[in-house]
Amino acid sequence: xxxQRAQTAGSTTAAGQITKIAVLAxxxxxxxxxxxxxxxARAWWGLAVEAAVVAIVFYTYLQRRSIPLKYLVPGTLLLxxxxxxxxxMTAGTSFSNYGDGHRTDKxxxxxxxxxxxxxxxxxxxxxxxxxxxxxSGELTLLLTDTADGSTWAGTExxxxxxxxxxxxxxxxxxxxxxxxxxxLAELNERQAELAELAVPTGPETGIxxxxxxxxxxxxxxxxxxxxxxxxxxxxxxxxYADNEEGSFLTEDGQAALVGWRVNIGFDNYLSVITDPDIRxxxxxxxxxxxxxxxxxxxxxxxIGLGTAMALNKxxxxxxxxxxxxxxLPYAMPSFAMLLVWAQMFNRDYGLVNELFGLSVNxxxxxxxxxxxxxxxxxxxxxxxxFLISLGALQALPTDSLEAAKIDGATGVTAFRKxxxxxxxxxxxxxxxxxxxxxxxxxxxxxxxSGGNPFPAGESVGGTDLLITYAFRxxxxxxxxxxxxxxxxxxxxxxxxxxxxxxxxxxTRSQEDVY
Amino acid sequence: xxxxxxxxxxxxxxxxxxxxxVAVAVLVFGLVPILYVVSAAFNPKGTLSATSLLPxxxxxxxxxxxxxxxxxxxxxxxxxxxMIAVPAAFISILISSLAAYAFSRFRFRGRRPMLLFLLxxxxxxxxxSVVALYLIFGAIGEFYPVAGLNTKLGLMLVYMGGALGVxxxxxxxxxxxxxxxxxxxxxxxxxxxxxxxxGMILPLAAPIIAISGILAFVGTMNDFILASLFLTDRPExxxxxxxxxxxxxxxPASYFGIxxxxxxxxSILTVAVFMSLQRYIVSGLTGGAVKG
Numbered sequence: 001x002x003x004q005r006a007q008t009a010g011s012t013t014a015a016g017q018i019t020k021i022a023v024l025a026x027x028x029x030x031x032x033x034x035x036x037x038x039x040x041a042r043a044w045w046g047l048a049v050e051a052a053v054v055a056i057v058f059y060t061y062l063q064r065r066s067i068p069l070k071y072l073v074p075g076t077l078l079l080x081x082x083x084x085x086x087x088x089m090t091a092g093t094s095f096s097n098y099g100d101g102h103r104t105d106k107x108x109x110x111x112x113x114x115x116x117x118x119x120x121x122x123x124x125x126x127x128x129x130x131x132x133x134x135x136s137g138e139l140t141l142l143l144t145d146t147a148d149g150s151t152w153a154g155t156e157x158x159x160x161x162x163x164x165x166x167x168x169x170x171x172x173x174x175x176x177x178x179x180x181x182x183x184l185a186e187l188n189e190r191q192a193e194l195a196e197l198a199v200p201t202g203p204e205t206g207i208x209x210x211x212x213x214x215x216x217x218x219x220x221x222x223x224x225x226x227x228x229x230x231x232x233x234x235x236x237x238x239x240y241a242d243n244e245e246g247s248f249l250t251e252d253g254q255a256a257l258v259g260w261r262v263n264i265g266f267d268n269y270l271s272v273i274t275d276p277d278i279r280x281x282x283x284x285x286x287x288x289x290x291x292x293x294x295x296x297x298x299x300x301x302x303i304g305l306g307t308a309m310a311l312n313k314x315x316x317x318x319x320x321x322x323x324x325x326x327x328l329p330y331a332m333p334s335f336a337m338l339l340v341w342a343q344m345f346n347r348d349y350g351l352v353n354e355l356f357g358l359s360v361n362x363x364x365x366x367x368x369x370x371x372x373x374x375x376x377x378x379x380x381x382x383x384x385x386f387l388i389s390l391g392a393l394q395a396l397p398t399d400s401l402e403a404a405k406i407d408g409a410t411g412v413t414a415f416r417k418x419x420x421x422x423x424x425x426x427x428x429x430x431x432x433x434x435x436x437x438x439x440x441x442x443x444x445x446x447x448x449s450g451g452n453p454f455p456a457g458e459s460v461g462g463t464d465l466l467i468t469y470a471f472r473x474x475x476x477x478x479x480x481x482x483x484x485x486x487x488x489x490x491x492x493x494x495x496x497x498x499x500x501x502x503x504x505x506x507t508r509s510q511e512d513v514y
Numbered sequence: 515x516x517x518x519x520x521x522x523x524x525x526x527x528x529x530x531x532x533x534x535x536v537a538v539a540v541l542v543f544g545l546v547p548i549l550y551v552v553s554a555a556f557n558p559k560g561t562l563s564a565t566s567l568l569p570x571x572x573x574x575x576x577x578x579x580x581x582x583x584x585x586x587x588x589x590x591x592x593x594x595x596x597m598i599a600v601p602a603a604f605i606s607i608l609i610s611s612l613a614a615y616a617f618s619r620f621r622f623r624g625r626r627p628m629l630l631f632l633l634x635x636x637x638x639x640x641x642x643s644v645v646a647l648y649l650i651f652g653a654i655g656e657f658y659p660v661a662g663l664n665t666k667l668g669l670m671l672v673y674m675g676g677a678l679g680v681x682x683x684x685x686x687x688x689x690x691x692x693x694x695x696x697x698x699x700x701x702x703x704x705x706x707x708x709x710x711x712x713g714m715i716l717p718l719a720a721p722i723i724a725i726s727g728i729l730a731f732v733g734t735m736n737d738f739i740l741a742s743l744f745l746t747d748r749p750e751x752x753x754x755x756x757x758x759x760x761x762x763x764x765x766p767a768s769y770f771g772i773x774x775x776x777x778x779x780x781s782i783l784t785v786a787v788f789m790s791l792q793r794y795i796v797s798g799l800t801g802g803a804v805k806g
Contacts, residue, residue, distance in 0.1 A: 016708055037657040067707050071616035075609040075678040082675025086643035086650060093645060135655050135663040303540060310536035322537045329544045331788035335736045335754040336777040339761050340551055343770060349563035351550055436637050442739045447758065474645045482645050489642050500637045
């Protein structure tokens with residue numbers, strides 16, 4: 001059969017050929033368009049990757065030897081680019097100290113530290129200041145030259161000309177493409193970060209912030225390659241490079257604010273074990289994470305199965321109406337219903353406290369908050385369990401149930417000894433994937449409790465899952481620590497992989513598909 | 515006769531009574547939040563404190579504000595969600611049905627490991643590598659602003675990355691049930707593999723395509739983590755990200771009614787789809803149950 005198909009594969013119609021040529025032409029056009037910015041930026045690696053992808057696509061659809069390839073390549077390319085590559089990159093980042101304060105390479109860090117020592121000199125340029133964040137979250141000074149009105153974007157890496165910015169009457173930039181401009185409130189809140197930021201413009205010159213303006217000047221600091229250190233000639237401070245930590249340290253161990261990105265090996269992982277400030281909360285989060293996933297599966301399954309058992313009676317009246325109504329919660333958009341539940345648990349006006357006459361502070365106490373997320377998540381999940389249980393119940397072999405009945409097994413005994421084991425065989429894979437899903441149920445926590453309650457001064461909340469914890473480490477209000485967040489992600493990967501391995505083992509006997 | 519009747523009554527309770535009791539109890543739990551949303555959406559005040567479980571008053575104020583308040587670009591959110599979820603579902607179904615066809619009809623080296631790998635990939639949602647995705651798309655945006663952070667295209671590409679994992683297995687299982695004799699007959703008649711796939715297999719697999727498409731669509735609509743990271747400009751947000759801002763702590767109290775109205779409008783779409791395809795959904799889920 002296969003050989004036949006291989007021989008006839010070439011006998012495509014004219015319409016098919018034209019479609020193929022048109023699609024390949026579109027790919028070629030797209031490739032040229034995509035190559036231009038890469039060539040412009042001299043990103044030769046990017047260009048090589050692009051060329052390889054285009055070559056694979058052309059080879060696949062022009063060759064006749066392997067037909068399956070034609071059907072697998074589109075999905076596989078996307079899978080590699082946007083799922084596998086990010087996983088590999090996450091693993092790579094987890095071994096680095098990448099994050100705020102460690103974004104650039106060493107030369108960049110040296111320039112930034114030197115620029116931070118800039119003193120105003122006469123004749124240096126003056127700027128009107130606005131502050132914003134780039135698309136990738138980098139703190140950026142948005143500067144308007146008071147002399148000629150030209151606009152610039154400055155980061156700790158350097159100064160670039162900014163086109164297309166909107167300027168108000170005083171000359172300050174109010175909007176710029178690719179940047180989120182801060183308002184005054186945000187500016188005040190993050191004053192400290194601003195004071196430390198300096199934009200290098202030359203080996204010894206840089207731009208520093210002063211109030212709502214910025215100036216260019218010459219630095220009193222200089223880098224000496226011999227001692228691998230930076231000396232401030234005015235204050236006499238000397239920072240020595242620590243090439244393992246990626247920081248410049250003074251004699252008494254004070255780090256300069258800007259460091260650079262280095263490979264720190266297993267430090268991110270080890271800190272979970274060795275640093276008591278991280279270990280305690282981390283283990284707490286992990287234990288609750290397992291509890292949350294197991295509890296969600298248990299409660300949804302018990303309610304879903306119970307309901308399915310009740311409705312699994314063809315002669316019963318109204319089953320159709322019941323079933324339709326029970327699908328309703330499943331059909332509602334889950335993100336919105338999570339937000340509704342969040343409001344229902346409001347302490348003062350929420351429905352739950354009102355209905356039951358309670359005054360529980362659902363967001364303020366750890367166990368109340370945990371009960372809350374479990375209740376809401378059970379509500380979201382039981383219709384799914386109901387549907388699959390009903391399907392599995394109806395597919396049960398009736399003869400074993402009949403035989404049990406003849407043997408005198410009734411009610412609870414029959415259920416426990418026959419129905420449940422048979423059901424579990426069919427449903428175990430789904431229960432395991434449900435566990436894996438809930439293990440990483442970001443929405444349920446983020447939209448319901450947001451990780452609350454937070455003990456005073458802690459960044460780990462009582463209902464935090466590992467995934468929400470990692471997310472906050474990377475994108476939360478405090479400083480970003482991409483390295484540590486990635487390490488937590490890798491940890492989650494390992495757990496899910498273990499779950500998958502267990503799942504493969506339990507289901508292998510049932511798979512007859514190979 | 516009389517004895518039979520007397521025996522029938524306790525029989526009914528043992529046989530059916532408890533079933534109705536269970537069903538009603540579960541339904542109360544299941545429908546209370548939905549009833550609450552309806553009540554809140556039609557409440558004229560629209561605040562949390564004024565809303566009770568049963569509607570006390572009727573007003574369309576919240577719906578009106580949903581479309582007139584310049585601070586709440588609900589129509590844009592709705593359009594954004596559709597503009598992302600519809601093409602994403604369509605392309606992901608096309609891609610995974612292509613792959614499912616290859617896995618179902620051809621025997622080639624690496625087939626089994628690839629199938630197992632797809633099963634494994636399913637367990638890893640894209641957002642687990644959210645940090646890397648953020649950095650990758652930050653870099654992509656520097657070269658191609660149309661597909662970087664804060665763009666719909668960039669977000670769609672991320673969703674596409676997981677396309678293969680979502681429904682390839684489900685579809686392969688269904689394709690396996692289509693007799694191979696049909697392919698052979700078509701081949702003898704001179705049909706190419708592409709003609710067999712697009713002209714024969716796809717139409718025959720319409721039910722499973724519909725189910726997979728709907729599940730992909732709903733999954734994309736419900737995504738919050740990636741959408742909130744990618745789309746930060748208010749008019750660019752999706753429904754999930756946008757509606758969340760309405761319930762934020764610093765939002766006015768009356769936004770709750772508006773949020774509830776938005777939730778209702780959003781759910782009309784998904785509920786209608788689910789209800790009309792109820793039968794397929796049940797069989798699709800249990801099909802997934804057997805095939806893992």
